[in-house]
Amino acid sequence: MAEPNLATLPIELLHHILSYSIGCRETEERATIGTVSKPHISCPLYNIAATCRHLRDVVESFTKHLLLSHRSVTKFKALANYSRKYIPVSTDAAIKSKTLRTYRCAWVKWVMRNCAFCGKASTRRALMDDTFHCCQSCDRKEWPDKITMTVALQTFNLTKLDLFTPNPLFPTTWIPPIRYAVYDCVGVETTVFMKEDVEVRAKLIHGEDGLEDQKKRKKRRMKIERATKMRILRGRWVFLACNKDVERGWWRNYTTEEEWEERCHAEFRNSQVSKLITAERERDGLR
Ligand SMILES: [Zn+2]
Structure with a gap:
């Protein structure tokens, strides 16, 4: 057989x-058909x-x-x-x-x-699923509970380390990546999440801790965030390797779990950041 x-x-x-795969994306490569260049x-x-x-x-x-x-x-x-x-x-x-x-x-x-929900002609991608086109009103109807990153951080006492994984504090997939979308709102990069996802994440991070403990945790993790000299760029952590790289504008982008473990984590070893991370992981019993 x-x-x-x-x-x-x-x-x-x-x-x-x-x-599970009925949508499609335009890639960065382009093909020339006749005189027209199309993605x-x-x-x-x-x-x-x-x-x-x-x-x-x-x-x-x-x-x-x-x-x-x-x-x-x-x-x-x-x-x-x-x-x-x-x-x-x-x-x-x-x-x-x-x-x-x-x-x-x-x-x-x-x-x-076309918009996948009402069928009207639309060139706009759905915010939370970029494999589909979706008009603005259907986007609001289909994904009604979107919240911005600022609201997510303030309302749920979270830090960017809690939201965007993997990162130096959570290098493994113990905390899976969260659904998010980035779009330009009047020239400003805006990141949005689904409210229910952030609620689940907050529960995972804080458990049954009271407001005071949550605020203390946020303060500690923001200190780590600042010490790593990393920042979020369009939903991904980018790492400034050294001052020379900063001057040149070179950013390093680590996205997979292996990269965090092998390269980025090695750079923090024996540094002040590493001590902060180890203390935080021990305190909260993180794997
Ligand atoms: Zn529509």
Whole structure:
């Protein structure tokens, strides 16, 4: 019997797996079609469809189902000149006929141009899930309880070390990364969180501690935050290595758990920051 693999799973299960990857992103790479330069589209559905004929057909049936079952917003009509084979949109025939011949292309085209909730044309990405386009009013309706970082820090007595992990105080995944979004609000970088996520985080950090203990903890951790000479830039910790680097404007960006353990933590070893971190971890019994 052949080894089980992704393609041997039942169709219903494959559809369920695909349902976690129905959005797509524009990548930083660009492709030139004719004289127009367009960003590449990164879409898991395309990648899966490119692996074998069977999975291509599964992706096709899944995207057809998506387009038809949400017809009230997609306004989708059956494709003319349908072909399961991928015909690049850059070919003369495809440009002339102005038809997209695969359901996956039709789905991605719709997702990239319309609000996923009301179907109106929209170029705006949803704040809390940037794989979808979403108009402003639907964003407010779908994610009503967003709070800014300032409100999160003040209301729940948290520090940026508690919110953005991994970092020197929490180098492991004991505290998982929190959902956040960064956007420009009148030229100012604004970070928002979902209120329920921050409430869970505050519970994890403070437990049943009273207000006084929470404030003391915040004060200690803010001292560590200042001593690390790190700052949050668009939701990520960036680390100023030395004064020369600061002058040159060189920032170091550590994002994975391994990087924190191997490189960044080594730089703090035997330093004042390291002592502060060790004391704080021992005090709160952090792993
Ligand atoms: Zn909308």
